[in-house]
Amino acid sequence: MLRPTTDVLVQVLGLTMAHGAQLVQRDLQFDIRHGEVLAIVGPSGCGKSTLLRHLVGLQTPRAGRILYGQDDLYDADDDTVAALRRRFGVMFQAGALWSSMTVGDNVMLPMRLFGSLGPRERALQARFKLALVGLDGCFDLEPSALSGGMRKRAAIARALALDPTLLYLDEPSSGLDPLNAARLDELILRLRDHLATTVVMVTHDIDSAFAVSDRLLYLDEREKTMTALDHPATLLQHGPPTVREFLSRGRSAARLP
Numbered sequence: 001m002l003r004p005t006t007d008v009l010v011q012v013l014g015l016t017m018a019h020g021a022q023l024v025q026r027d028l029q030f031d032i033r034h035g036e037v038l039a040i041v042g043p044s045g046c047g048k049s050t051l052l053r054h055l056v057g058l059q060t061p062r063a064g065r066i067l068y069g070q071d072d073l074y075d076a077d078d079d080t081v082a083a084l085r086r087r088f089g090v091m092f093q094a095g096a097l098w099s100s101m102t103v104g105d106n107v108m109l110p111m112r113l114f115g116s117l118g119p120r121e122r123a124l125q126a127r128f129k130l131a132l133v134g135l136d137g138c139f140d141l142e143p144s145a146l147s148g149g150m151r152k153r154a155a156i157a158r159a160l161a162l163d164p165t166l167l168y169l170d171e172p173s174s175g176l177d178p179l180n181a182a183r184l185d186e187l188i189l190r191l192r193d194h195l196a197t198t199v200v201m202v203t204h205d206i207d208s209a210f211a212v213s214d215r216l217l218y219l220d221e222r223e224k225t226m227t228a229l230d231h232p233a234t235l236l237q238h239g240p241p242t243v244r245e246f247l248s249r250g251r252s253a254a255r256l257p
């Protein structure tokens with residue numbers, strides 16, 4: 001079994017993010033390590049989804065840099081950025097599927113746009129990705145035939161379409177019942193342990209963050225910067241008071257040891 005290593009995949013250096021005149025977060029400094037699950041948590045509105053948009057190249061930093069290896073995501077040529085983007089899969093918070101296409105076509109879309117497989121292989125791969133998220137048999141369905149939780153999982157299957165080395169997930173377990181949330185945790189651990197996928201997961205689900213993450217990054221809404229980055233259990237014991245309170249309140253009694 002592959003274990004997390006300390007190889008750095010991404011370096012976030014002095015990142016400041018803003019929407020117009022509104023500062024969202026400043027001076028973020030952290031790395032994303034090969035083979036880890038990094039959870040990004042913090043109160044609603046603190047800037048988690050904004051950070052994800054910056055990490056995938058959709059929103060330009062107000063200040064600072066995001067390096068993938070030696071390449072600056074916001075200062076590299078178009079070909080380099082396109083090649084970088086092909087290495088990661090993204091599921092946004094809204095996780096929308098195209099309603100005009102079947103579930104299978106949704107999952108195959110990134111393969112059609114960016115992959116090199118023929119139609120038969122694309123269909124095989126899409127069925128495999130759907131099976132991974134527990135949606136075998138949904139290939140030919142319209143998205144409207146799926147429940148909210150199933151749509152979420154289909155969006156995760158689409159994010160996995162190109163076998164990403166780095167998977168970004170924004171609130172993957174929201175809207176899932178406890179059983180499916182636990183299954184999602186298992187899927188994330190399987191991706192990490194068997195496929196060496198690095199996973200960056202924004203989540204409100206503190207139980208899930210404890211179950212799967214190697215490190216947890218806390219974005220403080222008052223300080224407007226990160227105030228903790230460490231193993232979740234370490235932060236629960238020794239983190240700053242706000243972080244300890246946030247984590248202990250977020251843990252449900254059901255999953256406490």
Ligand SMILES: Nc1ncnc2c1ncn2[C@@H]1O[C@H](COP(=O)(O)OP(=O)(O)OP(=O)(O)O)[C@@H](O)[C@H]1O
Nearest residue numbers: 019020024042043044045046047048049050051093
């Ligand atoms: N497109 C936008 N234009 C202007 N302001 C925005 C935009 N998107 C987000 N914001 C603001 O930026 C701040 C951070 O929003 P963001 O969506 O990143 O928070 P979040 O931590 O993901 O919240 P949640 O946990 O509710 O998803 C909020 O104050 C929000 O109102």
Ligand SMILES: [Mg+2]
Nearest residue numbers: 048049050093
């Ligand atoms: Mg969000």
